[in-house]
Amino acid sequence: MNSLLLGAAAMGFWTVSLFFLRFWCQTRDRFFLLFAIAFLIGGLDRIASGITNFPRAEEPFFYLVRLFTYGLIIVAIVDKNRNRSSRQRQTSASLGSTDPRR
DSSP: OOHHHHHHHHHHHHHHHHHHHHHHHHHHOHHHHHHHHHHHOOOOHHHHHHHHHSTTTTHHHHHHHHHHHHHHHHHHHHHHHHHHHHHHHHHHHHHHHHHHHH
């Protein structure tokens, strides 16, 4: 039963990964690519934990893989917000330099 649930979870991860990959193909935004990679790795992690003969899924290897995928998601979010804030600063600086009142 546990293997069945892990397989279903892997299928869900891969489905979400395909959606993000499709969005990346349309926009070429790195945010979607990093999310697609993270969910692909998450699905592989679920399959690996179902195939191996470890007595529990709390083995350090699986935690390190999950830590990497969650870190990848955090990097994607921080990168997206950093790019947005730098673009806003550039826009406001260029608007300020073309102000006719100066």
